[in-house]
Amino acid sequence: MNAVRFSVGARTHGGGVEPGNDIVRFRNVGMRYDVGPEVLRDVSFRIAAGSFHFLTGPSGAGKSSLLRLMYLANAPSRGEVHVFGRETVRLPRREIAAVRRRIGVVFQDFRLLERLSARANVALPLRIAGDRGSAADERVIELIRWVGLGEFADVLPAQLSGGQRQRIAIARALITRPDLVLADEPTASVDDRVGMRILHLLEEMHRSGTTIVVATHNRGLISRFNHPQIRIEDGTLVEGGAP
Amino acid sequence: MMLQRALPNPQIDLPLAADATQRFLPRIIAFMTYLAAIALAVIALFSAAGSGWRESLSGALTVEVRPLAADAGEAALERRTEAALAFLRAQPGIARAEPVPAERLTTLLEPWLGRAGGVGDLTLPRLIDVTRGGEPALDATALAARLAEAVPGARLDDHRDWLQRLRGLIAVMEIVVLGVIVLIAAATAVTVVFTTRTGLAIHRDEIELLHLLGADDSYVARQFARQAGVAALLGALAGLALAAATLVALRLVIGPAELAILPAMTPTLGDAAGVVALPLAIVAVSAGTAHVTVLRTLARIL
Numbered sequence: 265m266n267a268v269r270f271s272v273g274a275r276t277h278g279g280g281v282e283p284g285n286d287i288v289r290f291r292n293v294g295m296r297y298d299v300g301p302e303v304l305r306d307v308s309f310r311i312a313a314g315s316f317h318f319l320t321g322p323s324g325a326g327k328s329s330l331l332r333l334m335y336l337a338n339a340p341s342r343g344e345v346h347v348f349g350r351e352t353v354r355l356p357r358r359e360i361a362a363v364r365r366r367i368g369v370v371f372q373d374f375r376l377l378e379r380l381s382a383r384a385n386v387a388l389p390l391r392i393a394g395d396r397g398s399a400a401d402e403r404v405i406e407l408i409r410w411v412g413l414g415e416f417a418d419v420l421p422a423q424l425s426g427g428q429r430q431r432i433a434i435a436r437a438l439i440t441r442p443d444l445v446l447a448d449e450p451t452a453s454v455d456d457r458v459g460m461r462i463l464h465l466l467e468e469m470h471r472s473g474t475t476i477v478v479a480t481h482n483r484g485l486i487s488r489f490n491h492p493q494i495r496i497e498d499g500t501l502v503e504g505g506a507p
Numbered sequence: 508m509m510l511q512r513a514l515p516n517p518q519i520d521l522p523l524a525a526d527a528t529q530r531f532l533p534r535i536i537a538f539m540t541y542l543a544a545i546a547l548a549v550i551a552l553f554s555a556a557g558s559g560w561r562e563s564l565s566g567a568l569t570v571e572v573r574p575l576a577a578d579a580g581e582a583a584l585e586r587r588t589e590a591a592l593a594f595l596r597a598q599p600g601i602a603r604a605e606p607v608p609a610e611r612l613t614t615l616l617e618p619w620l621g622r623a624g625g626v627g628d629l630t631l632p633r634l635i636d637v638t639r640g641g642e643p644a645l646d647a648t649a650l651a652a653r654l655a656e657a658v659p660g661a662r663l664d665d666h667r668d669w670l671q672r673l674r675g676l677i678a679v680m681e682i683v684v685l686g687v688i689v690l691i692a693a694a695t696a697v698t699v700v701f702t703t704r705t706g707l708a709i710h711r712d713e714i715e716l717l718h719l720l721g722a723d724d725s726y727v728a729r730q731f732a733r734q735a736g737v738a739a740l741l742g743a744l745a746g747l748a749l750a751a752a753t754l755v756a757l758r759l760v761i762g763p764a765e766l767a768i769l770p771a772m773t774p775t776l777g778d779a780a781g782v783v784a785l786p787l788a789i790v791a792v793s794a795g796t797a798h799v800t801v802l803r804t805l806a807r808i809l
């Protein structure tokens with residue numbers, strides 16, 4: 265489909281990510297937004313290093329909220345969230361930033377910076393990690409080609425279709441070769457053909473050792489892969505996740 | 508400003524330059540720089556004038572021989588002037604004593620008395636320029652007393668009172684102008700604080716995204732500091748150019764009579780350093796203020 269392949273290569277981080285360790289561990293976690301009701305209740309599960317999980321459940325069940333806890337955008341209202349073996353509630357601000365740099369997130373609403381070109385959006389995590397220079401630039405353009413948007417590298421997000429924006433968001437999540445990739449509905453805006461391509465890209469990352477969690481309700485896609493599921497309904501865990 | 512939008516800064520992820528408040532910043536800073544530059548020019552002028560006068564006066568003394576009621580016309584005044592000259596030339600510690608020619612005196616007084624005269628019937632005092640020199644050094648106070656005794660109507664002026672008052676005046680001026688500059692710096696900092704806080708509010712979502720991608724607070728702070736630095740540099744250069752234009756225009760407007768009492772303003776190395784230092788200081792104040800404001804605000808709201 266595309267001659268250019270994204271070389272996953274050696275990872276830059278990787279401390280404490282040997283297979284068998286838990287990358288993520290939830291213990292009796294509850295979560296609420298501000299003073300609202302609990303949107304997650306008594307959630308316990310673990311995600312082993314190097315695994316690939318689908319996070320499923322009906323709309324409004326709490327998938328995005330669960331992911332927000334994992335990338336430290338929210339704190340649990342009770343229970344414990346461990347990421348890379350660290351209890352997140354007690355982490356000082358600086359270390360929160362360091363943990364986040366090891367996580368690549370595909371946001372459900374993409375969250376691209378509208379004033380930056382596709383290329384600059386994809387390069388953003390590298391800049392934040394202090395990784396500049398021509399090697400980084402080359403990696404950015406290579407990855408943009410891999411998601412099939414080579415001609416759109418210098419275009420602003422506003423000029424891209426929903427599916428194209430989604431693919432730029434995915435490229436941004438993968439550019440630093442993070443230890444953990446959290447993808448929130450990464451195939452929602454694309455047809456099944458591109459959706460399969462995206463999942464194969466994540467598969468390739470997984471094979472190189474990256475831990476992957478994909479939230480989706482696309483049963484068709486899930487059924488083509490043999491990966492374990494974590495299923496939540498109405499804020500509670502109903503299936504999977506080896507507590 | 509236009510230039511700022513034409514050259515998007517590759518170091519800045521947040522679209523800060525497009526904010527209305529950010530576009531305002533170079534203009535305010537230009538205004539502040541203009542005021543500060545004019546204030547500094549005033550200081551430079553006064554201290555140059557002060558040291559110019561000090562230099563030309565500190566080695567010099569003036570003896571004034573005044574007409575007395577008892578004088579029978581110019582001849583008596585002339586005789587007393589000769590006596591004073593003879594007295595002075597005999598003193599140790601005096602290198603030279605020369606009468607100031609009458610024409611020079613008239614020229615000196617011209618701006619005040621007018622060219623046409625009125626000086627005609629007025630008997631002007633005679634002046635003697637005295638230059639110090641030789642051993643032992645001159646004791647001006649003792650000399651003044653002996654001179655007054657030897658030659659009636661002769662008075663020695665060593666300009667010390669006048670110089671002291673001049674020095675005091677210049678010191679006060681410098682303090683006032685420095686105070687004004689401190690106030691200008693404070694006003695600039697307050698403006699940058701306001702602009703930065705507004706920017707943080709406008710770009711709340713984008714800053715949250717940077718945080719989620721692993722940026723720490725200082726990464727965000729650097730973006731605001733760079734933006735404020737660029738705005739300050741543009742503003743400072745514009746303000747400096749305006750101030751230079753104003754000073755040149757003033758120089759052209761000011762008449763030769765007023766120029767005569769000011770020393771020749773040849774720019775010194777110090778002036779050149781000031782011209783470079785002012786925009787740099789303004790950039791440093793602006794960027795530093797933006798940086799600190801971001802760190803403080805983020806630590807408080809998150």
Ligand SMILES: Nc1ncnc2c1ncn2[C@@H]1O[C@H](COP(=O)(O)OP(=O)(O)OP(=O)(O)O)[C@@H](O)[C@H]1O
Nearest residue numbers: 297300303321322323324325326327328329330372
């Ligand atoms: N920012 C928020 N503030 C308050 N409540 C929220 C917020 N975001 C989500 N919720 C609530 O939390 C619950 C779970 O929402 P969440 O977005 O996690 O569901 P989801 O499983 O991702 O749904 P979808 O499949 O539609 O994306 C919902 O009841 C929702 O109304």
Ligand SMILES: [Mg+2]
Nearest residue numbers: 327328372448
């Ligand atoms: Mg969701």
